Amino acid sequence: MKKKINLRLLGIAFIAMVITMACMTGIYYQVFVRQVHQDLKTDANILKSTVTFSRDDMTGLSVDIESLRITWIDENGTVLFDSIADEESMENHLDRPEISAALKKGEGKSIRNSDTMNMNTFYYALRLEDGTVLRLATEARSPFNLIISILPTMLVVLVVVVVLCIILADILTRQLIRPIETIADHLEEIREEEVDKELVPFLNTIRAQHENILLAAKSRQDFTANVSHELKTPLTAISGYAELIENHMVGPEQETHFAQEIQKNSTRLLSLINDIINLSELDGEEAVSYEILDLYELAKGSMEALSVNAQKNGVHLHFSGKPVTLRCNRNMMCELLDNLCQNGIRYNHPGGDVWVEVSTNEKGAYLMVKDNGIGIPKEHQERIFERFYRVDKSRSRETGGTGLGLAIVKHIVALHDGTISLQSEDGQGTTIHVQF
Numbered sequence: 001m002k003k004k005i006n007l008r009l010l011g012i013a014f015i016a017m018v019i020t021m022a023c024m025t026g027i028y029y030q031v032f033v034r035q036v037h038q039d040l041k042t043d044a045n046i047l048k049s050t051v052t053f054s055r056d057d058m059t060g061l062s063v064d065i066e067s068l069r070i071t072w073i074d075e076n077g078t079v080l081f082d083s084i085a086d087e088e089s090m091e092n093h094l095d096r097p098e099i100s101a102a103l104k105k106g107e108g109k110s111i112r113n114s115d116t117m118n119m120n121t122f123y124y125a126l127r128l129e130d131g132t133v134l135r136l137a138t139e140a141r142s143p144f145n146l147i148i149s150i151l152p153t154m155l156v157v158l159v160v161v162v163v164l165c166i167i168l169a170d171i172l173t174r175q176l177i178r179p180i181e182t183i184a185d186h187l188e189e190i191r192e193e194e195v196d197k198e199l200v201p202f203l204n205t206i207r208a209q210h211e212n213i214l215l216a217a218k219s220r221q222d223f224t225a226n227v228s229h230e231l232k233t234p235l236t237a238i239s240g241y242a243e244l245i246e247n248h249m250v251g252p253e254q255e256t257h258f259a260q261e262i263q264k265n266s267t268r269l270l271s272l273i274n275d276i277i278n279l280s281e282l283d284g285e286e287a288v289s290y291e292i293l294d295l296y297e298l299a300k301g302s303m304e305a306l307s308v309n310a311q312k313n314g315v316h317l318h319f320s321g322k323p324v325t326l327r328c329n330r331n332m333m334c335e336l337l338d339n340l341c342q343n344g345i346r347y348n349h350p351g352g353d354v355w356v357e358v359s360t361n362e363k364g365a366y367l368m369v370k371d372n373g374i375g376i377p378k379e380h381q382e383r384i385f386e387r388f389y390r391v392d393k394s395r396s397r398e399t400g401g402t403g404l405g406l407a408i409v410k411h412i413v414a415l416h417d418g419t420i421s422l423q424s425e426d427g428q429g430t431t432i433h434v435q436f
């Protein structure tokens with residue numbers, strides 16, 4: 001980043017330098033041109049007032065002024081006198097811009113290229129009282145010559161400025177970057193007053209993100225520890241029972257009981273692994289496919305699948321509502337319905353009830369699962385949606401719970417842009433309302 005800022009600053013300085021130098025050269029040349037013409041005008045006026053212009057005697061015109069060419073032309077363009085060339089051989093000058101301008105307006109100027117690229121010829125023509133024209137010419141630098149002559153100086157200045165810019169850009173970049181580096185190094189302890197006011201929003205955003213990352217890392221760590229612990233318990237039991245059978249320490253009368261224990265723990269292990277896979281899929285980046293489905297039909301299917309389980313637990317299922325179409329993911333919605341209805345059956349008393357209702361209200365489709373089971377004490381209600389959080393661990397395990405059901409439900413609801421709310425009274429029952 002430092003390198004990028006440095007290079008950009010350097011680039012800007014370089015462009016600014018080149019533009020400035022080009023403009024300066026242009027302006028300087030303009031001033032130079034004006035000055036040369038001004039000098040020619042002064043010389044012409046001096047000549048006009050000091051020399052007698054007579055066609056019979058041209059000696060007065062043969063003044064030897066260094067690098068100055070004097071030409072005298074009559075009103076028809078015929079050259080009467082020229083200080084350098086033989087006037088006889090000179091062509092008519094009427095078409096020369098400075099001559100025609102002088103004949104019309106009293107004076108005229110022009111610049112023409114010399115034979116060499118380096119020099120230009122500057123002309124100044126002045127109309128005299130008798131109508132003839134006095135023209136002075138001198139050779140002076142062309143813009144090309146000017147550029148060539150100032151190029152070495154320009155290059156030296158350019159190098160000095162570029163070196164200065166490198167140093168300044170480096171200092172500037174350091175000054176710009178330093179507060180950001182300080183924030184990065186002391187993100188946790190730095191106070192808002194200690195950073196530049198412009199960086200406060202940046203500090204807050206970075207800090208919030210940092211905290212989120214730490215939280216996510218912590219919850220992942222906790223989750224891994226919990227998963228390991230949860231997997232270890234049934235596996236230790238299975239391995240223990242198998243070892244007893246292997247060492248013939250189980251009598252024939254206990255064999256069935258041990259086989260049942262192994263099966264129970266294996267089932268628990270499977271449910272746990274299934275829930276973990278479910279959760280990791282929900283956490284993943286993979287795009288979820290949605291389709292328009294009837295939530296009422298889905299819930300009816302879930303209830304039918306759970307009826308045997310409900311009967312086994314002596315719990316009555318009641319289903320009501322009306323067909324409701326919803327854009328959702330079929331598997332996720334079945335998982336959500338299963339988890340909520342299972343909980344209603346699982347945390348209930350024999351003879352208890354579970355009511356499931358699917359319908360619409362002013363906000364849209366909703367699902368309500370209500371039971372008159374054991375309820376959830378107030379202090380646990382906030383936390384039961386956390387992974388592996390259980391009010392009564394042994395009851396959850398005994399009934400085949402994994403502690404992940406509601407975490408999965410919450411995730412699914414969020415993916416469907418819904419909200420979930422819970423009402424529960426210890427010993428009275430629980431109502432869960434999902435609004436889509």
Ligand code: ADP
Nearest residue numbers: 343347384390391396401402403404405406430
């Ligand atoms: P589990 O697999 O243990 O049921 P959940 O995430 O589904 O895990 O639920 C977390 C805990 O919330 C459960 O262990 C239980 O203590 C409590 N809970 C969930 N639903 C109910 C309910 N309908 N009635 C009473 N307690 C419930």
